[in-house]
Amino acid sequence: MADLPFGFSSSDGQGDDPNRDDRKKDPNKGSPSDPFGFGGGEFDMKDLGQIFSKLGEMFSGAGNTMASGGQSGPVNYDLARQLASSSIGFVKPVPEQTSNAVADAVRLADTWLDGVTPLPSGASSTAAWTPSDWLDNTLATWKRLCDPVAEQMSTVWASALPEEAKAMAGPLLAMMTQMGGMAFGSQLGQALGTLSREVLTSTDIGLPLGPKGVAALMPEAIETFAEGLEQPRSEIMMFLAAREAAHHRLFSHVPWLSTQLLSAVEAFARGMKVDTSGLQDLAQGFNPAALADPSAMEQLLNQGIFEPKSTPEQVAALERLETLLALIEGWVETAVTDALGDRIPGTLALSETLRRRRATGGPAEQTFATLVGLELRPRKLREAAVLWRRLTEAAGSDARDAVWQHPDLLPDTNDLDEPAGFIDRVVGGDTSGIDEAIADLEKDFGDDSK
Incomplete structure (x- = not known):
């Protein structure tokens, strides 16, 4: 799995506490038979309660401060916004001429896309965003993406404890949850501030x-992206406008698509487990002197005491997400290539540039991996583009885009490796189960609207 969320670092449990070696030499502390370092041969829940009480007292002041800041939920988004805005700093408004150029490019791209896909335009308006505009308009979605993992992390801490310890640990865990919210908010704010200038x-x-x-x-980022490329800036703008317009056709007219993407993230969060040995490391490495030194306590907490572990459920959710992202990107690449055709000579070269950017993990992918623990790197993007291209040539764009009617009709990861069988099924008109699938989908949307 990628970098751990919430600012926790992977740890082998040793840390770099200078007192650790001394503790091992003390026969009354940290022996194998006394993992919690209490000096006796048998673990006493009262001792664990004393540790939690002392730590809770230390954090109570910080907890009151965080509560007064208005934090609610597992992530401090107010802090994230403040840090991101500070990182962005002052930005000049986009000139009207540039906004008009963006609008013209999207409208022209939509006209060209009309000839290569039956999906209608999904862009009801256009915009030329500054980094600040991007932050304001995307933060709500980042909340939906980050909250499932953040909420799961805030509950797995308590679920990892023995029943007797949960009541004792309650106040401390509440403080740690708030600290986690601030840590995640801080990390999110810094990352979004950087990302806003690069997307x-x-x-x-x-x-x-x-x-x-x-x-x-994003005109400013596009200007930076264009530096060093051989294509004229006008063609680069046109190419990116076509990609944006193509994405919106899918997201606007495939009603289940956004839900499926978010569900994959939520499934990843539900599969998260915690290595409970981190609790033993905390107790064994606990130095009462740290109570008077917040920086030392923070260092102890940052040793990965509740380190999330990759699970089979997470691996399966990640595979579904990667496959769906690859199918989206592959379809967009196919549609844009067909739409621009000979109109933009550099289309193929620009598509390859973006494909490599995604394959090597661009700034957006790295940000999401760090924050949520998920990699958004569609490793089979090239295979997905080949599948959509061959399906278009064999069955036409109408049959190709009919596949998006229901998630059960989409190719899976095995189809990306061996597309011939999937293409044969589509060309042969194999719609087994499609009526039932569409009926179920319509029922689900009907229930949601009530």
Whole structure:
């Protein structure tokens, strides 16, 4: 799994506490038969309670401060916004001429896309965003993406404890949850501040981060991206506008798509487990002198005491997410290539540039991996593009895009490796189960609207 969320670091339990070697030499502390270092041969829950009480007292002041700051939920988004805005600093408004150029590019791209896909335009408006605009318009979606993992982390701490310890640990865990919210908020704010200056469009990471129907481009980032490329800036702008417009066609007219993406993230969070040995490390390494030194206590807590572990459920959720992202990106690449065709000579070269950017883990992918523990790197992007291309040639764009009617109709990871069988099924008109699947989908949406 990628970098751990919440600012926790992977640890082998040793840490770098200078007192650790001395503790091992003390026969009354930290022996194998006395893992909690209480000097007796048998663990006493009262001793654990004393540790929690002392730690709770130390954190009570910090907890009151955090509570007065208005934090609610597992992530301090107010702090995230403040740090991101501070990182962005002052930004000049986008000139009207540039905004008009973005609007013209999206409209022209939509006109060209009309000829290569039956999916209608999904862009009801256009925008040229500054980094601050991007932050304001995407933070709500970042909350939906980060909250499932953050909430799971805030509950697995308590679930990892013995029943008798839960009541004793309650106040401390509440403090640690608030500290985790601040740590995550701080990390999120710093990352979003950097990311806001690097993303090229609102759908740059393959997820619908911005408001529905708003096709947004980032002129400042596009200018930086264009440096060193051989293609004219006008063609680069046109190419990115076509990609943004194509993404919006999928997200606007495939109603289950956004839900499936978010569900994969939630499934990843539900599969999270915690290594409970971290609790033993905390107790064994506990030095009462640290209570008077907040920096030493913070160092102890940052040793990975509640380190999340990758599980089979998480691996399965990650595979589903990667496959879906690859299918989205592969379809967009196919549609954009067909739409631009000979109109933009550098289309293939630009597509390869973006593909490599994603494959090597661009800034957006790295940010999400660090914050949520998920890699958004669609490793089979090239295979997905080949599948969509071959399906278009064999069955046409109408049959190709009909596959998006229901998630059960989409190719899976095995189909990406061996697309011939999937293409044969589509060309042969194999729709076994499609009526039932669509009926179930309509029922689900009907129930949600009540």
